[in-house]
Amino acid sequence: MSPMNGPSSDASVQVRGACPHDCPDTCALLTTVQDGRAIRVQGNPLHAHTAGALCTKVSRYTERTYHPERILQPLRRVGPKGAGRFEPVGWDEALADIAARLQAIAARDPQAILPYSYAGTMGLVQGEGMAARFFHKLGASHLDRTICAAAGGEGLVQTLGAKVGMKIEFFAEARLILIWGSNSIASNLHFWRHVQQAKREGARIVCIDPRRTETADKCHEHIALRPGTDAALALALMHELIAHDWLDHDYIARHTLGWEALRERALQWPPERAAEVCGIPVEQIRRLAQDYGTTRPAAIRLNYGMQRVRGGGNAVRAIACLPALTGAWRQRAGGLLLSSSGHFPVRRAALHRPELLGGRRPRTINMSTIGNALLEGVGDDLLRETSPDFGPKIAALIVYNSNPVAVAPESAQVVRGFARKDLFTVVLEQFQTDTADWADYILPATTQLEHWDIHTSYGHTDVLLNRPAIAPLGQARPNTEIFRALARRMGFADPCFEDDDETLCRSAIGDAQDFEQLLAHGFASLPLPDAPFAEGGFPTPSGRCEFFSERLAAQGLDGLPDHLANHEAPGSSDRYPLAMISPPARNFLNSSFVNVKSLRDIEGEPLLEIHAQDAAARGIASGQLVRVFNDRGEYRCRAQVSERARPGVVNGLGIWWRKLGLNGTNVNELTSQKLTDLGRGPVFYDCLVEVQAAAGSA
Ligand SMILES: Nc1nc2c(c(=O)[nH]1)N[C@H]1C(S)=C(S)[C@@H](COP(=O)(O)OP(=O)(O)OC[C@H]3O[C@@H](n4cnc5c(=O)[nH]c(N)nc54)[C@H](O)[C@@H]3O)O[C@H]1N2
Ligand SMILES: Nc1nc2c(c(=O)[nH]1)N[C@H]1C(S)=C(S)[C@@H](COP(=O)(O)OP(=O)(O)OC[C@H]3O[C@@H](n4cnc5c(=O)[nH]c(N)nc54)[C@H](O)[C@@H]3O)O[C@H]1N2
Ligand SMILES: [Mo]
Numbered sequence: 001m002s003p004m005n006g007p008s009s010d011a012s013v014q015v016r017g018a019c020p021h022d023c024p025d026t027c028a029l030l031t032t033v034q035d036g037r038a039i040r041v042q043g044n045p046l047h048a049h050t051a052g053a054l055c056t057k058v059s060r061y062t063e064r065t066y067h068p069e070r071i072l073q074p075l076r077r078v079g080p081k082g083a084g085r086f087e088p089v090g091w092d093e094a095l096a097d098i099a100a101r102l103q104a105i106a107a108r109d110p111q112a113i114l115p116y117s118y119a120g121t122m123g124l125v126q127g128e129g130m131a132a133r134f135f136h137k138l139g140a141s142h143l144d145r146t147i148c149a150a151a152g153g154e155g156l157v158q159t160l161g162a163k164v165g166m167k168i169e170f171f172a173e174a175r176l177i178l179i180w181g182s183n184s185i186a187s188n189l190h191f192w193r194h195v196q197q198a199k200r201e202g203a204r205i206v207c208i209d210p211r212r213t214e215t216a217d218k219c220h221e222h223i224a225l226r227p228g229t230d231a232a233l234a235l236a237l238m239h240e241l242i243a244h245d246w247l248d249h250d251y252i253a254r255h256t257l258g259w260e261a262l263r264e265r266a267l268q269w270p271p272e273r274a275a276e277v278c279g280i281p282v283e284q285i286r287r288l289a290q291d292y293g294t295t296r297p298a299a300i301r302l303n304y305g306m307q308r309v310r311g312g313g314n315a316v317r318a319i320a321c322l323p324a325l326t327g328a329w330r331q332r333a334g335g336l337l338l339s340s341s342g343h344f345p346v347r348r349a350a351l352h353r354p355e356l357l358g359g360r361r362p363r364t365i366n367m368s369t370i371g372n373a374l375l376e377g378v379g380d381d382l383l384r385e386t387s388p389d390f391g392p393k394i395a396a397l398i399v400y401n402s403n404p405v406a407v408a409p410e411s412a413q414v415v416r417g418f419a420r421k422d423l424f425t426v427v428l429e430q431f432q433t434d435t436a437d438w439a440d441y442i443l444p445a446t447t448q449l450e451h452w453d454i455h456t457s458y459g460h461t462d463v464l465l466n467r468p469a470i471a472p473l474g475q476a477r478p479n480t481e482i483f484r485a486l487a488r489r490m491g492f493a494d495p496c497f498e499d500d501d502e503t504l505c506r507s508a509i510g511d512a513q514d515f516e517q518l519l520a521h522g523f524a525s526l527p528l529p530d531a532p533f534a535e536g537g538f539p540t541p542s543g544r545c546e547f548f549s550e551r552l553a554a555q556g557l558d559g560l561p562d563h564l565a566n567h568e569a570p571g572s573s574d575r576y577p578l579a580m581i582s583p584p585a586r587n588f589l590n591s592s593f594v595n596v597k598s599l600r601d602i603e604g605e606p607l608l609e610i611h612a613q614d615a616a617a618r619g620i621a622s623g624q625l626v627r628v629f630n631d632r633g634e635y636r637c638r639a640q641v642s643e644r645a646r647p648g649v650v651n652g653l654g655i656w657w658r659k660l661g662l663n664g665t666n667v668n669e670l671t672s673q674k675l676t677d678l679g680r681g682p683v684f685y686d687c688l689v690e691v692q693a694a695a696g697s698a
Contacts, residue, residue, distance in 0.1 A: 011034075012032060012033065012034040012039075013032070013033050014030045014031065014032050014033070015030070015031045015033055015467055015468075015469035016028065016029070016030060016044065016465070016466075016467060016521075016522035017029040017030075017031055017448060017449070017464075017465075017466040017467060017469060017522070018123075018448075018453065018455040018464035018465065018466040018522075018523075019054070019058050019448070020120075020121035020122055020123050020126070020448040020453065020455070020466070021057075021058065021119075021121075021122065021589050021592065022118075022119035022120075022122055022148070022589065022590060023055075023187065023188070023459075023589065024168075024187075024188045024191065024303075024339075024457065024458050024459025024460075025049065025050075025055075025188060025189060025190045025191070025457075025459055025460075026049070026122070026455055026456075026457035026458075026459060026460065026462070026464060027043050027044075027047070027049070027050040027054055027058065027190070028043065028044035028046075028047035028049075028050045028464055028522055028523050029041055029042070029043065029044060029050075029054075029058075029061075029448075029466075030042045030043070030044045031061075031449055031469035031470075033469050033470060036470060036471065037470065038061075038062050038065060038066075038449050038469050038470050039062065040062065041054070041058065041059060041061040041062055041449075042054065042059070043059075044522065044523075046521075047462070047464075047522070047523050048169070049168070049169075049190055049457075049459075049460045049462060050190065051190070051193070053189075053190070055189050056586075056587060056599070056602070057587060057588075057589055057593050057596075057599060060596060060598060060599065061447075061448070061449070062449075063596050063598060064430075064447060064593070064596055065447045065449050065450070065470075065473070066473075067431070067595070067596065069431060069432065069595065070430060070431065070444075070473060070474070070476070071429055071430060071431060071432060071436075071442055071444040071445075071476070072444050072473055072474025072475055072476055073088045073089075073444055073474055073475045074088070074089050074090070074091055074094040074441065074442070074443050074444060074475065075087065075088060075089065075439075075441065075442040075444075076088075076089040076094065076097075076440070076441055077439065077440050077441070081418075081419055081421065081438060081440075082415075082418070082419055082437055082438050083437075084432065084436075084437040086432075086439075086442060089441075091475060091477075091485070094441055094443065095485055095486060095489050096489060097441075098426055098441055098486065098489075099486060099489035099490050101396065101424050102138070102396060102424075102486075102490065103490060105395045105396050105424070106138060106139070108392070109391075109392045110138050110139035110140050110362070111139065111140065111141045111362050111363055111391055111392055112141075112392040112393065112394060112395035112396065113135075113138060113140040113141065113394075113395065113396045113397075113398070114140060114141045114143065114365055114373075114394050114396070114397050114398070115131060115135045115140060115141075115143055115398050115399075115400075116143060116367060116370065116397055116398065116399045116400075116402055116404055117131065117143065117145075117399065117400045117401045117402050118145060118147055118148070118367065118401055118402040118407075119148070119401060119402075120400070120401030120402055120403070120592065121401055121448065121453065121479075122455055122456075123448075123453030123454065123455055123466065124346060124351060124453065124454050124455070124456065124504075124505075124508040124509070125351075125452060125453045125454055125480060125501055125504045125505055125508060126401070126451055126453050126478055126479045126480060127401060127479075128351070128352060129351055129352075129479075129480055129501075129504045129508070130479065130480040130481075130483040130484055130487075130497075130499075130504065131400065131479060131480075131483050132351070132352035132353070133352065133353045133356060133483070133487070133494075133496055133497065134483040134486060134487050134492070134497075136352065136353060136354060136356035136357050137356040137487065137490075137492050137494065137497075138490070139357065139360045139362055140362060141362050141363050141364065141365050141394075142362055142363070142364040142365070143364070143365060143367050144364050144365065144366040144367060144368075144680060145367055146366055146367055146368045146679060146680050146681045146682065147367050147368050147407065147408065147681070147682055148304060148681075149304050149307070149339065149458075149681070150368075150676065150678075150679030150680055150681035151307040151308075151312035151313040151316070151676035151677065151678050151679040151681035152302070152304050152306075152307035152312060152313065152315075152316040152338055152339075152679075152681075153339065153679060154313050154678040154679035155307070155312070155313040155314065155315070155316030155317040155320065155561075155678055155679075156316055156320055156338050156339065157342075158313075158317060158546065158549045158551060158552055158678070159316070159317050159320040159321060159540075159545060159546055159547075159549070159561075160320055160533075160538055160539070160540065160545060161538045161539030161540035161541075161546075162342035162539045163338070163339040163340070163341045163342035163458070164339075164340065164342045164343055164532060164539065165335060165336050165337035165338060165339070165340060165532075166299060166332070166333075166334075166335040166336060166337040166532075167332070167337075167340075167460075167461060167528070167530065168191055168194065168337060168340070168459055168460050168461075169194060169460075170194075170299070170332045170333045170530065171191065171194040171195060171198060171299050171301065171333065171337075172193075172194040172195075172197040172198050172333075173198065173297065173332070173333035174198050174203055174297050174298065174299035174333040174334065175198075175202070175203050175204070175295050175296060175297055175298065175333075176203060176204050176205075176206070176291055176292065176295035176297075176298040176299070177195055177198055177203055177204075177205050177206070177298075177299050177300075177301060178206050178208060178288075178292070178298075178299070178300045178301070179195070179205065179206070179207045179208070179209075179215060179219065179301050180208045180209075180230070180300055180301065180302045180303070180306060180319060181208065181209060181230065181302060181303050181304070181305040181306025181307070182209070182215070182301055182302065182303030182305055183209065183211070183213040183214065183215045183216075183303075183305065183583060183584070183586075184215045184301065184303075185213070185214045185215045185218070185586075186213065186214065186215070186584060186585075186586040187303070187584055187586075188301075188303065188459060190459070191301065191459065192215070204220050204221075204291060204295070205218075205219040205220050205221075206219055206220065206221045206222075206223065206288060206291070207219040207221070207222045207223070208223045208225060208230070208233070208306075209222070209223075209224065209225075209305070210224055210225060210226060210227050210581060210646055210649050210651075211224075211581065211583060211609070211644055211645065211646075211649075211651050212224060212643055212644045212645075212646070213583075213644070214586070221284075221287075221288075223280055223284055223288065224280065224646045225278040225279060225280050226277075226278055226279040226570065226579065226646075226648070226649065227309060227566065227579050227581050227649060227685050227686065228309035228310065228311060228312075228315075228565070228566040228569070228685070228686055229274075229277050229278040229279070229563065230306045230315040230318070230319065231311055231314050231315040231317075231318040231319075231561060231562060231563040231564070232269065232273070232274040232277040232278055232563040233274055233278050233280075233285065233288075234315065234318035234319045234321070234322060234561075235265065235266050235268075235269035235274065235318055235561075235562075235563060236269045236270065236271045236273070236274030236275075236285050236289070237285070237288060237289045237292060237322060238262070238266035238269070238318075238321070238322070238325060239266050239267060239269045239270055239271065239274075239289075240271060240285070240286060240289030240290070240293065241266075241289060241292070241293050241322075241325055241326065242263060242266055242267065244289075244290070244293060246289075246290075246292075246293025246294060246326060247325055247326065248325070248326055248327025248330075250327070251324060251326075251327035251329070251330065251536075252324065252325065252327075254536060255324060255329075255533070255535075255536030255538070255544050255545060256324045256325075256544050256545045256546075256547055257540075257542045257544040257545070257546045257547060257548055258546060258547035258548025258549075258559070258560065259547060261547070261548050261559070261560055262321065262547035262548065262560055262561075265560045265561075265562065269563075271285040271286055271289070277563065279646075279648070292322065292326065293326060296328070296331065296334065297328060297331040297332075297333035297334035298323075298326065298328050298334055299328070299333055299334055299335060299336070299337075300319065300322065300323065300335070300336040300337070301336075301337055302316065302319055302320075302336060302337065302338040303338070304338070305583055305685070307676065307681065308676075308681070308682060308683055308684040308685040308686065309566050309676070309683055309685050309686040310564055310565070310566050310567045310674070310676060310677060310683055310686050311562075311563060311564030311565070311566070311676075311677050312676045312677065312678075312679075312681060312683070313676055313677045313678025313679055313681075314558075314561045314562055314563070314564055314677050314678070315561075315563075316338065317549075317561035317678075318561035318562075318563075319336070320336060320338075320545075321545070321547050321561065322336070323335045323336050324533075324545035324547070329531065329532075329533040329534060330531065330534050331531060331534070332530040332531040332534075334531075335531070335532075335533065337459075339458040339459075340457060340458055340459060340460060340461050341456060341457070341458040342539075343461050343526055343528060344456040344457075344461075344463065344509065344526065345509060345510060345526075346456060346508060346509055347507060347508060347509060350507045350508070351504065351507060351508050353494075353496055356494065356496075363390075363391050365394075366675075366680050367404070367408070368408065368409065368673065368675065368680065368681060368682040369673045369675070370404055370408050370414055370417065371408060371409070371410050371411075371412075371413030371414040371416070371417055371673055372385065372413060372673055373390075373394060373417070374394055374397070374413075374414070374416075374417025374418065374420065374423065375413065375416060375417050375420075376390040376393055376394070377390060377392065377393030377394075378393055378420060378422070380416065382413070382416065383413075394423065395422070395423065395424060396423070396424040396425070396426070397418075397423060397424070397425045397426070398425075398426045398427075398428075399425070399426070399427045399428065399429075399435055399439075400427075400428035400429075400445070400479050400482075401428075401479070402435070403433045403434060403435045403590075403591045403592075403657075404435055405418060405433070405434040405435040405437070405438065405658065406433065406434045406435065406591040406655055406656075406657055406658060406666060406668065407590055407591055407655055407668065408668065408682075409668055409671035409672055409673050409682050409683075409684060410632055410633075410668065410669075410671060410672055410673045411633070411658070411665065411666065411668040411669045412632060412633045412669060413673065414668075415438075418435070418438035419438065424440055425438055425439045425440050425441075426439060426440065426441045426442075426443065427439040427441070427442050427443070428442075428443045428445045428479055428482055429442055429443075429444070429445055430444070430445050430446075430447055430476075431595055433591065433595075433657065434591075434657050434658045434659055437659070443477075443482055444474065444475055444476040444477065445476060445477070445478070445479055445482070446472045446473070446476045446477060446478045447476075448466060449468065449469045449470050450468055450469075450470055450471065450472045450473065450476065450478070451466075451468050451472070451478035451480075451501065452466065452467060452468060452478075452501035452502055452504075452505055453465075453466040453501075453505065454466070454505045454508045454509060454518070456509070461525060461526045461528055462523050462524060462525050462526070463509055463510070463514070463518065463523065463524050463526070464518075464522060464523045465505065465515075465518040465519065465522055465523070467522075478501060480501050480504065481501075484497055484498075533545070547560065547561075548560055552678075557678075564677055566579075566683075566686040567672070567674045567683060567686050568672070568674075568686055568687055568688040570648055570688070572688070573688050575630075575690060576630050576631075576688035576689050576690050577648075577688070577690065578614060578648060578649065578650050578688065578689050578690060578691060579648060579649045579650070579687070579688060579689075580628070580649070580650050580651075580652055580667075580670060580685075580687045580688070580689045581649065581650075581651055581652070581684075581685040581687075582651070582652045582653065582654045582655070582667040582668075582671065582684055582685065582687075583651065583653065583654065583685075584653070584654055584655070585603050585653040585654060585655075586603075587599040587600075587602045587603050588603065588654070588655065588656075590654070590655050591654075591655045591656070591657055594655075594656055594657045594660055595657060595660070600660070603653075604638075605637065605638045605662065606635075606636075606637035606638065606652075606653070606656045606661050606662060606666065606667075607637055607638055607639075607640050607652075607653050608626060608628055608637045608638070608639050608640065608650050608651065608652050608653075608691065609640050609642040609644045609645040609650065609651040609653070610639055610640070610641055610642070610645050610650045610691065611641070611642070611643075611645045611646060611647045611648075611649075611650075612641050612643075613647050614645070614647060614648065614650070614691075615639065615641045618691060618692060618693065619693060620639050620641070620691065620692075620693050621639070621641070622639060622640055622641040622642075623638060623639070623640070624638070624639050624693050624694075625637075625638060625639075625662070625693070625694040626638070626639045626691050626692060626693055626694055627691070627692050627693075627694045628650070628652060628667075628670060628689050628690075628691050629670070629689060629690060629691075629692075630670055630687070630688060630689045630690065632669065632670055632671075632672060633665065633669035633670060634663070634665065634669065634670075635652065635661075635663070635665050635666065635667055635669045635670055636661070636662040636663040636665070636694055637652065637661070637662060638662075639691070639693075650689065650691060652667040652670070653667075654666070654667050654668075655667065655668070668684075670687055670689055671683070671684050671687050672686075672687060674686070
């Protein structure tokens with residue numbers, strides 16, 4: 001059986017694809033198809049980063065595609081909003097009605113229409129490929145896609161110049177690896193192989209994470225700092241690098257900007273001060289500084305887990321300064337990786353066609369505060385903060401590749417927004433999610449096995465092509481096809497609305513020759529140097545690693561990185577003494593896969609990990625049902641008294657579907673719509689709560 005290309009109806013064939021999910025690993029898939037049915041999804045052994053292995057979730061991809069609850073025909077709401085009752089309707093009728101509703105709104109002001117999408121698929125084509133063209137032509141509001149990585153991304157751009165860093169495979173050669181704000185075994189499994197390799201060859205591995213994760217269990221040391229204190233730790237490390245002169249003066253002089261100013265800032269952070277802020281022993285900081293200052297090569301794997309707090313952008317800035325101070329970048333196994341996405345030459349303008357705006361400049365709405373945004377201008381007295389310059393209230397919402405009712409912060413407000421009777425909501429989905437329950441129309445979307453796409457990665461530096469392995473199930477259509485059909489109904493005549501998916505794939509990246517290679521092999525590596533900043537050459541305005549950012553200073557912000565206390569710092573509230581973080585559960589991907597029963601069975605029930613001291617103080621026993629609450633709402637789940645939680649911090653593992661939880665809510669009932677210091681990102685892990693045994697629980 002050799003890998004073949006495209007659907008087949010008789011003998012068993014293997015079709016090359018790419019995993020579409022929001023994960024740094026971006027695996028190459030091989031789907032075995034027999035008689036037109038996908039019977040197995042495996043990792044492609046020829047793709048070095050995938051190495052033939054998939055995570056538990058995606059190796060069950062056929063369970064997702066052939067799930068009995070797949071939405072396979074257009075549905076129209078019957079009964080009240082949110083009741084989740086729908087009737088089948090033909091595509092023609094659904095599209096005609098949706099187009100008429102959007103046209104009527106657009107005639108008043110197209111900015112009253114808002115697309116809402118994120119990374120249900122990371123594909124460039126089924127992501128914003130045709131969708132951006134549609135919304136640009138319409139003149140709809142822009143969506144600021146901040147929900148995951150905005151603060152850290154901005155911190156990285158301000159310091160290194162772009163979302164770029166070490167090549168992930170070279171972590172295997174490092175002698176010291178700091179896994180910082182990342183549960184790699186759960187959320188970046190293919191990176192963990194490189195760590196194991198390094199460990200076998202004698203490298204020291206340190207995990208920096210408030211939670212004792214399965215990754216922390218396997219490291220030599222775990223530094224369980226308080227959430228949102230990473231910048232304090234990084235500044236204290238700098239303090240020690242300076243005090244002991246573990247610095248690469250030549251690298252600093254030639255390839256950095258703002259050293260004198262940073263030095264002064266770091267000297268304000270002796271380890272004792274940071275130990276106090278971080279809630280960790282001072283010896284741990286000293287030891288880490290010595291390891292980092294004296295081991296070569298030293299590599300840092302940062303992940304976005306540590307930037308979901310008020311000071312997240314500054315924390316990434318501070319950490320991103322470290323490898324330039326020690327000259328770690330000189331070696332290919334030294335430096336830092338948060339994201340590799342900035343390495344890819346994506347042709348966004350060719351894909352998204354901003355010229356279709358025709359000079360209009362629609363407003364931008366932040367997806368992280370969608371709860372507030374939906375309540376703007378509707379006279380809702382529970383709206384937390386109104387913006388006088390908001391413009392027209394949102395009259396129509398078109399959701400695709402996202403499940404905002406489950407994943408956006410402060411769900412009670414999000415639900416109130418979706419519940420508005422005067423809001424017209426269309427949801428493109430594979431399943432009837434918490435968000436789809438609130439739709440006026442649900443349009444059936446294909447899964448990755450049923451459509452074309454092209455993928456970059458934020459973990460490695462390969463481009464992957466996804467070919468359809470099977471024909472679309474039922475009446476499902478790719479997102480592109482749905483937007484193409486809507487464009488036709490709206491009378492959008494521009495030829496770009498006729499581009500088919502293969503054409504979109506071709507226009508997304510590189511030149512034609514690259515694409516021939518993708519067609520032939522399924523993946524291609526970007527030609528990049530092994531050690532990108534060995535001789536400086538950072539993509540910043542100065543070409544240096546910018547300890548001091550003129551761009552931030554020009555915006556009236558601090559030009560240097562600093563520690564910013566959480567919005568909801570422990571001790572700042574009498575009523576809510578516990579800090580809650582809500583990192584991903586291993587067998588879910590954000591809210592995707594929660595409805596795959598075999599995976600939900602592994603996770604069991606919504607859980608809150610709590611330290612024995614905090615549990616005892618509240619009379620809570622392991623396995624007991626608890627109420628987790630603050631002024632924003634209440635979430636019920638099962639307590640697990642566990643060493644995975646540090647004292648003062650509880651871990652509410654995410655992100656359950658509300659309707660599959662214990663009281664129709666999930667952990668985002670408790671999170672706030674406050675934003676990060678940089679990038680206007682959400683602060684999911686900057687959240688104070690109280691926990692009580694739930695009445696009547698066993
Ligand atoms: N299985 C699985 N894999 C996933 C995901 C998933 O939901 N499930 N999500 C995907 C997505 S969307 C993304 S963005 C990526 C990255 O996803 P991330 O959300 O970054 O996921 P993790 O790598 O689990 O990193 C979170 C870790 O950060 C820790 N953490 C929380 N607060 C702090 C803090 O203040 N400081 C520090 N140092 N650590 C903190 C958490 O305890 C957790 O272990 O992973 C992707 N991979
Ligand atoms: N409390 C808390 N909240 C969080 C986080 C956290 O750690 N804690 N993590 C945050 C992060 S990092 C992220 S990235 C966001 C993620 O938020 P989202 O990007 O909304 O991710 P998912 O919950 O996986 O929802 C994606 C949806 O897209 C659908 N989908 C998949 N493929 C397609 C397709 O081809 N077409 C269409 N139409 N639909 C498709 C899936 O069925 C799924 O319902 O959540 C954030 N929310
Ligand atoms: Mo994310």
